[in-house]
Amino acid sequence: MIDAVDIHVKGIVQGVGFRPFVYRMAKKYLINGWVLNATDGVHIHAEGESALVDEFIMELSDNAPAASKVEEIDIKEVPLEDFDSFEIRFSDDEDVAETTLVSPELATCDDCVAELFNPNDRRYRYPFINCTNCGPRFTIIDHLPYDRAATSMAAFPMCEKCAAEYADPLDRRFHAQPDACFECGPSVTWSVGADGPISLGKTREESDAIFAAAVEMLMAGKILAVKGLGGFHLVCDANNADAVAELRRRKRRDGKALAVMAQGMGDVRALCEASEEEEAVLAGSTRPIVLLRKRPGAAIGAGLADGLSELGVMLPYTPVQHLLMHDFAEAWYAANPAVDEAGDEPGRLVPLLVMTSGNVHDEPICIADKEARAKLADIADAFLGNNRPILTRFDDSVVRLIKVDEADEKPVYAIQFLRRARGYAPVPVSVAAEGVAPAEGVAPAEGIIFAAGPEQKNTFTLLRGTDGFVSQHIGDVENAETYDAWLATKDRFESLFEMTPTAVACDLHPEYLTSKWAHHQGLPVTEVQHHHAHIVSVMAEHGLTDAVCGIAFDGTGYGEDGAIWGGEVLLANRQAFERFANFAYVPMPGGTAAIKHPLRMAYGVLWAYDLLEHPAAAAALAPLGDEAEVCDTMIERGLNTPMTSSVGRLFDAASALLGICTEPSYEGEGAILLEAAMETAGADVAGAAAVEEAAGVAGEDELAAKERYAVIVEKNTATETSTAQDTSVLLLDAEPTFHALLDDLAAGVPASVISRRFHDAMVGAIVMSAELVRAMYDISTVALSGGVFMNRYLVEHALADLAAAGFTVAINRDLPPNDGCISLGQAVVASARLGE
Ligand SMILES: [Zn+2]
Ligand SMILES: [Zn+2]
Numbered sequence: 001m002i003d004a005v006d007i008h009v010k011g012i013v014q015g016v017g018f019r020p021f022v023y024r025m026a027k028k029y030l031i032n033g034w035v036l037n038a039t040d041g042v043h044i045h046a047e048g049e050s051a052l053v054d055e056f057i058m059e060l061s062d063n064a065p066a067a068s069k070v071e072e073i074d075i076k077e078v079p080l081e082d083f084d085s086f087e088i089r090f091s092d093d094e095d096v097a098e099t100t101l102v103s104p105e106l107a108t109c110d111d112c113v114a115e116l117f118n119p120n121d122r123r124y125r126y127p128f129i130n131c132t133n134c135g136p137r138f139t140i141i142d143h144l145p146y147d148r149a150a151t152s153m154a155a156f157p158m159c160e161k162c163a164a165e166y167a168d169p170l171d172r173r174f175h176a177q178p179d180a181c182f183e184c185g186p187s188v189t190w191s192v193g194a195d196g197p198i199s200l201g202k203t204r205e206e207s208d209a210i211f212a213a214a215v216e217m218l219m220a221g222k223i224l225a226v227k228g229l230g231g232f233h234l235v236c237d238a239n240n241a242d243a244v245a246e247l248r249r250r251k252r253r254d255g256k257a258l259a260v261m262a263q264g265m266g267d268v269r270a271l272c273e274a275s276e277e278e279e280a281v282l283a284g285s286t287r288p289i290v291l292l293r294k295r296p297g298a299a300i301g302a303g304l305a306d307g308l309s310e311l312g313v314m315l316p317y318t319p320v321q322h323l324l325m326h327d328f329a330e331a332w333y334a335a336n337p338a339v340d341e342a343g344d345e346p347g348r349l350v351p352l353l354v355m356t357s358g359n360v361h362d363e364p365i366c367i368a369d370k371e372a373r374a375k376l377a378d379i380a381d382a383f384l385g386n387n388r389p390i391l392t393r394f395d396d397s398v399v400r401l402i403k404v405d406e407a408d409e410k411p412v413y414a415i416q417f418l419r420r421a422r423g424y425a426p427v428p429v430s431v432a433a434e435g436v437a438p439a440e441g442v443a444p445a446e447g448i449i450f451a452a453g454p455e456q457k458n459t460f461t462l463l464r465g466t467d468g469f470v471s472q473h474i475g476d477v478e479n480a481e482t483y484d485a486w487l488a489t490k491d492r493f494e495s496l497f498e499m500t501p502t503a504v505a506c507d508l509h510p511e512y513l514t515s516k517w518a519h520h521q522g523l524p525v526t527e528v529q530h531h532h533a534h535i536v537s538v539m540a541e542h543g544l545t546d547a548v549c550g551i552a553f554d555g556t557g558y559g560e561d562g563a564i565w566g567g568e569v570l571l572a573n574r575q576a577f578e579r580f581a582n583f584a585y586v587p588m589p590g591g592t593a594a595i596k597h598p599l600r601m602a603y604g605v606l607w608a609y610d611l612l613e614h615p616a617a618a619a620a621l622a623p624l625g626d627e628a629e630v631c632d633t634m635i636e637r638g639l640n641t642p643m644t645s646s647v648g649r650l651f652d653a654a655s656a657l658l659g660i661c662t663e664p665s666y667e668g669e670g671a672i673l674l675e676a677a678m679e680t681a682g683a684d685v686a687g688a689a690a691v692e693e694a695a696g697v698a699g700e701d702e703l704a705a706k707e708r709y710a711v712i713v714e715k716n717t718a719t720e721t722s723t724a725q726d727t728s729v730l731l732l733d734a735e736p737t738f739h740a741l742l743d744d745l746a747a748g749v750p751a752s753v754i755s756r757r758f759h760d761a762m763v764g765a766i767v768m769s770a771e772l773v774r775a776m777y778d779i780s781t782v783a784l785s786g787g788v789f790m791n792r793y794l795v796e797h798a799l800a801d802l803a804a805a806g807f808t809v810a811i812n813r814d815l816p817p818n819d820g821c822i823s824l825g826q827a828v829v830a831s832a833r834l835g836e
Pocket of ligand 1: 109130
């Protein structure tokens with residue numbers, strides 16, 4: 001029997017080789033009809049033997065191209081039209097309102113890499129080789145539908161050979177919009193110094209000469225600005241400590257780790273422990289920076305990630321990077337003849353490039369060649385650019401894999417985002433309620449909600465129905481440059497996805513630039529408390545609608561009482577929250593100065609817990625010098641001393657008291673180094689016991705230490721002006737934790753052990769809070785969010801202990817737990833309130 005059906009495929013089906021795939025399958029199953037790309041997805045009219053039509057449809061969902069993401073297939077029986085062939089049709093539909101998802105940027109595929117290094121291929125060493133399975137997408141798209149004329153490739157008309165590939169449905173480059181070759185496509189550019197003459201690599205010889213010059217400079221320890229997919233990188237030889245130090249000096253980047261690029265997995269394995277799952281992400285089509293645990297004894301150069309247990313690594317993802325890395329490795333091995341290329345022993349040196357964002361301190365990354373030469377003039381010695389414009393800025397994404405569960409005694413890993421940008425954004429995050437039709441769950445508000453996001457690690461979100469279009473990481477929106485970048489990205493999203501906001505959402509903080517913007521739009525504004533947004537982002541990602549126990553451990557968030565929140569246990573749903581418990585307030589003498597100088601924070605903490613007289617306090621606070629008195633006066637008089645419940649600040653204080661980090665060069669460094677200090681804790685336990693015995697904390701086992709460190713709960717007393725939001729029922733008191741920390745410090749217990757005990761106390765506080773909420777409200781679903789959960793030890797142990805105690809636990813999985821998730825939470829709260 002001959003069937004005729006119309007098939008509508010929704011999801012990421014544009015620019016990923018989906019139509020050639022449909023065409024091939026139609027040929028395979030003897031289907032006649034047509035396929036059409038429209039802005040709402042791929043439409044197929046299929047006529048054929050009914051069993052074959054069924055198989056054809058199965059193939060569409062089961063064997064779609066790797067980079068595509070089929071979200072929905074609608075099938076409708078239609079009258080037979082008696083087609084005698086299968087054809088590809090072209091769309092002229094301007095009226096389809098919905099937007100098809102174009103895939104994000106895709107790393108150069110294996111086929112293209114093979115051609116890139118094949119001397120017989122016509123694209124041998126062509127720095128912009130790509131096909132339907134790989135290459136730039138959003139970084140070159142000006143408007144939809146995705147078509148060459150709508151991209152920054154419009155200026156490069158295809159040569160005959162490229163045009164023939166482009167038109168052939170069976171070719172890997174069929175409708176590959178950025179398809180190009182030496183004859184017709186973009187070229188690399190090169191200049192030494194910002195004002196030097198600019199040469200163009202139009203032919204292979206010219207192009208190769210540019211790569212040779214670039215490699216020569218890298219080998220000489222110079223710093224290059226290299227144009228990538230979503231912006232410039234600053235690049236230098238990662239094994240050259242002087243070059244790395246010079247890059248840090250010029251970029252004014254002190255402590256923060258630098259990401260590196262390795263040539264391949266073999267080299268990565270020489271440096272880091274990489275599980276199968278980590279290798280899959282590292283080598284996958286998104287190619288983020290993956291934070292991997294350093295291998296003991298690995299030859300990781302000074303100045304890359306000193307004092308840290310992880311190194312951020314990525315593999316080349318553009319043809320320019322493949323060529324640069326390949327040529328550099330060749331020159332590097334020639335200069336280091338003693339290094340065994342295939343060796344697997346730890347300590348083996350490998351060719352490695354630093355690849356860090358090409359930006360000026362606190363500003364967005366440069367995307368235009370002219371801009372890069374102007375802004376990076378004092379940082380880069382030479383510029384390897386190109387004449388294909390980048391239309392939208394995308395930083396590299398940063399992820400790690402964390403252990404979220406255990407099945408049959410095998411760990412189950414999941415991606416944790418630290419920064420979501422290239423390769424992931426702007427694929428929308430579904431906020432639909434799990435298991436129910438959107439209409440039956442929390443009704444999404446009509447119209448389009450624009451959520452402005454927070455100040456730090458900003459993203460914004462456009463929410464339409466249950467699709468949250470979360471922007472790529474934008475940065476800290478606290479200066480004119482980043483604010484302009486924020487506005488420009490917002491405009492591009494609105495025009496690209498044809499969305500005009502009908503309502504806005506923003507943070508409760510009145511001074512954020514994004515909040516001020518929101519209040520000037522003449523649209524209804526929903527203000528959302530920072531930590532409520534954190535928790536709702538997790539609920540939205542997991543489709544949760546019923547009330548949860550939300551635990552937000554964070555750095556800074558404006559509270560409803562004007563204090564700085566950040567250690568919150570919230571009873572939350574998508575509309576509202578009640579503050580169930582919070583860490584007892586401690587003073588922050590000097591406000592933000594206490595973040596920059598965490599010994600001040602430590603002073604505030606010890607003052608609040610009445611521990612300033614503890615025998616270990618004086619020595620630990622000694623580096624404060626005269627500032628101690630200043631702190632005291634500020635606290636006593638309440639001068640420039642906000643109160644905070646932030647757990648991030650408790651980590652800062654602990655790290656400073658242990659002397660691990662007293663002068664951080666970026667926010668969060670104290671906590672990161674405190675976590676890293678734990679690495680040797682396991683080995684130290686026996687030694688620690690001996691030390692403790694000698695010091696009089698005799699015969700103590702770890703269980704007893706746990707009890708000493710445990711955070712305790714106190715009943716809170718409300719005042720006349722208290723509201724349900726700003727006053728918790730319970731206060732979490734970390735006095736015992738800091739008391740025990742000082743006791744151990746006085747007893748000479750190693751910092752690694754103290755650090756682990758401190759971490760365990762915070763894990764304990766999480767489990768205890770969840771148990772109190774369950775006992776009182778019978779709620780056993782816990783949502784964890786906030787920047788503190790970027791701590792691998794904390795999140796992995798909290799997940800394990802909560803699961804063991806019978807809780808269902810949700811954490812951010814599509815977005816980072818840091819403030820990168822805030823805008824989605826804001827949008828969903830606004831939607832829930834407006835939809836009420
Ligand atoms: Zn390719
Ligand atoms: Zn060509």
